[in-house]
Amino acid sequence: MAPNDSAETGGTRGTAVGRRKAARYIVPVAVAGVAAATIGLVPALASTGDPDLPKITAQELIEKIAASDTERLSGTVRISTDLGIPSLGGLADAFVQGGGGGESADPQERMTELASGTHTLRVAADGPDKQRLSIMDNASEYSLIRNGDEVWAYDSGSDQAYHATADKSARDSGGKSAHPAPDGVPATPKELAEQLLEAAGPTTSVTVDGTARIAGRDAYKLVVKPKQSGSTIGSATVAVDAENGVPLKFTLLASAGGKPVVDAGFTDVDFGKPDASSFTFTPPKGTEVTEADDAKAQREQGKGPDKGLGKGLxxxxxxxxxxxxxxxxxxxxxxxxxxxxxxxxxxxxxxxxxxxxxxxxxxxxxxxxxxxxxxxxxxxxxxxxxxxxxxxxxxxxxxxxxxxxxxxxxxxxxxxxxxx
Missing domain, CATH: 3.30.310 (TATA-Binding Protein)
Incomplete structure (x- = not known):
């Protein structure tokens, strides 16, 4: 077991994590949307046994996350969310479409599903321009696929598809993943952990609190807590792969106690090269395809989901x-x-x-x-x-x-x- 080692986040300024700018908000109904964005596409989950690993400080573990260059992985993610609000269900349409109803493959709309309940995801990534995320349902599957400049989303239940072309700024983002998810939504565990650490400052305690076994991998547990009283946030724990620095588990607790607000993580993970077929998509015959520009125009006219629903943390x-x-x-x-x-x-x-x-x-x-x-x-x-x-x-x-x-x-x- 690694001992409890502490670090003030002020000491992390030399790393890739830094202070964040003031947040953007859409209110009042985006409270639910913001919560959905915080979930983003983060992974994490159950452990079996606590491995005996070399000692590491919080500063060293933060640097390990920041230095991780792992860009290939595939696996299964299970996300459970309890924000203390009624299940969104069809109400998402009432908020983002003005009650228009109907199914849509637009990711700006569909990602709100992760704001409540439990979901199983299949994820795959091969570098900064090839990613796939699929939300699995009993009778259908919703997939987001990025392959180079092409971004597709497909809902097998309604036979609806969404198509976009990645912009040049996303392709030239200096090594950051230009994932296919809505703006500001973390699409990998690493992105979520980095956003969390960037949000931390002098009012934050960051410690290493032991080890865990996540999806068959040895991991350290990094715990981030507010020093101040009065916040609704109790703590956030990130389980970090001891070998490659990839975050495997994310758990967010409320200060009022109870079960986790967000408990998301890998149930299995493979850091080998995913099959190339994971990132190819051709709409089945008869599929209704919506182009991103058309969806954007609808949003600007107040007829579609508000882009403000995806603002990360x-x-x-x-x-x-x-x-x-x-x-x-x-x-x-x-x-x-x-x-x-x-x-x-x-x-x-x-x-x-x-x-x-x-x-x-x-x-x-x-x-x-x-x-x-x-x-x-x-x-x-x-x-x-x-x-x-x-x-x-x-x-x-x-x-x-x-x-x-x-x-x-x-x-x-x-x-x-x-x-x-």
Missing amino acids: DGLFPGVGQSGAGDRGAGDTKIIGEGWNAIAEISTPGGTGLPSKASDEVPAEAQQFLDSLGDKVTGKFGSGTVFKTRLVNALMTDDGKVYVGAVTKDALVEAANNAS
Whole structure:
């Protein structure tokens, strides 16, 4: 067993991980979408026995993750998510399509499925321009396939396909994986771990807490915890392959306790070269194909899923790693506080709050979902609604201000009062 070794994340600035910029948010209904993005496509899972491995410090383990150059793998991933919200099911359509209904192969829409329940994925990668991810169902399969410039998504249940061409900036991303998932969504365990570590700062404790056996591989356990009280996040544990530095397991716990919010990981993994056929796809005869440009145009017209649903860990950690309060983020976002207790203050376009039930601006299914999440609150700021999950909470005031972060409801109300 490796002993508990600690490291302040301030000591990691020489590595590939660094401070992150202010997060972007889409509110209020993107609370669920942000949670889906945080899950991304991360892997992790069950262990059998704790191997006896050489001692390693947290700093050394972080550097091992950053230095890992493994680009070939294939395996099975099992993801379980419990955000404390009702199962999205068909409600995703109500949010992202305005209740339009119907199936779609657009990854901007389909990745929200990972926001709740348990899912089995098959993953494969062969370098930065060949990846495949398949969400397995009892009677169907949804696959995302990247092969060079070509990106395909296919839903065998509805016989729908989505086609895109990878842009040059993604191909020339300096070695970063230009994966086929929605913007900002980590598509590998390494990407998720790096985002987590980039989110960490002086308010974070990082330790090595023993070893584990994951999918037949020896691994070290890296534990990231907030030093501050008041965050809804308890800890995140990343099991790191002892040989090649690839993260194999990711577990996210809420400070309130209970089962993991996210428990995702490899049940089997192979670091050999995947079969080339894994990355080829031809739409079956009769398949309805949607081009990415058409889907984008629909989103811009308010007819399709909002691109803001894929923002990685940005929504979970609004100001972690940033020094000082009042930093301006993207657009009209202001960061209040610092570290894990940071709260993003957002001014909504037009300065209006949630539409009323009588306005018919929100589909009935979406309104029901919002009501199930929301608590009415009042204070010096006026009145508003707090939308809650086990991890991310958001206060939307009736005059159109939004306060969101991985903090308690009381912290959001206090922030709104202080800003009044």
